[in-house]
Amino acid sequence: MELFTESLSLDDIANMELETLGSFLQEKGKGRFRDPEKLAKTIKKAIRDSYRLGKVMQDSVDIVLATYARLVQTLKKQIKELEKGIEALFVILPEAQCLRSVPGIGPVYAAGIIAEIGQIERFETQAQLAKYAGLYWKKSQSGDFESERTPRVKTGNQYLRYYLVEAANSVQRNEPIYREFYLKKYKEVPKYKHKRALVMTARKLVRLVDVLLRNHQLYTSERSV
Structure with a gap:
């Protein structure tokens, strides 16, 4: 420079x-x-x-x-x-400590997620939160047949989805449980491995975010428990 x-x-x-x-x-x-x-x-x-x-x-x-x-x-x-x-x-918000307790989620990702979600009580379930973020897949079936390939919907809050996906990428590098999940999804398909695995990991992260914000609790790794 x-x-x-x-x-x-x-x-x-x-x-x-x-x-x-x-x-x-x-x-x-x-x-x-x-x-x-x-x-x-x-x-x-x-x-x-x-x-x-x-x-x-x-x-x-x-x-x-x-x-x-x-x-x-x-x-x-x-x-x-x-x-x-x-x-x-951000430090004055109680929700801040909840999300920042997750390894890999810093102030920017946490602030972005909280800003886009608002009050977690707006969503009855974590599935509704995932749908709001555009992290859900339509079922494709005909009669008794159900396709294994279900494309992700292209709607939802793109900013929340961005923060969740970026945070998921950081978390899977810092938290073994999420790293294992990411690698499992990575190996399941021959094409678009990283992109698919990252979106699936972000969907898993939605459940964690919902629990932490709804219960006002800090993250504890499953292995440490």
């Missing part, structure tokens, strides 16, 4: 001494690069092998790239500020 935003042209970078460029990378990278000189060599080689544009075109490209780089930096700062604001408002 610093290479884009600094007033350095490609020629300036290509003509820099290897040690100087390595020191620049190490400084801007705050010491995170394991081998800054090797990275410097890679960058200089990329510049040498790149197709050179005319002066006018090159200046225009540099300006556009620098503008986008600064925009990305600005948006990152705004995201951090928004997350701080969400967390400050």
Whole structure:
């Protein structure tokens, strides 16, 4: 990002001494690069092998790239500020502690889920909550035959579904019970493995969210019980 935003042209970078460029990378990278000189060599080689544009075109490209780089930096700062604001408002809600007790659910996912659900008492059952989120499947049957392939409905609250699916992906990486369930569903089909397994895991998560919010309780892993 610093290479884009600094007033350095490609020629300036290509003509820099290897040690100087390595020191620049190490400084801007705050010491995170394991081998800054090797990275410097890679960058200089990329510049040498790149197709050179005319002066006018090159200046225009540099300006556009620098503008986008600064925009990305600005948006990152705004995201951090928004997350701080969400967390400050969120801690006063009793439901917050219920969802954050689940491994993998942080303040953003928990806040999103609670904001979209509102009062859990609006839903009589967890099945209604799942339907509201669009995490349910229509039965396809004719007479005594019932198809094994039942497509998910395309309706429901897309924002709640997004938060549940993203939270499910985080939970299955942190909670063994959900990891086992995810892998089981992953192996059941030859196509769209991850997408299907993740949606099924999100459906399982709906049951947990419903219980925690309805009973105002903290999560306890089944294995620890």
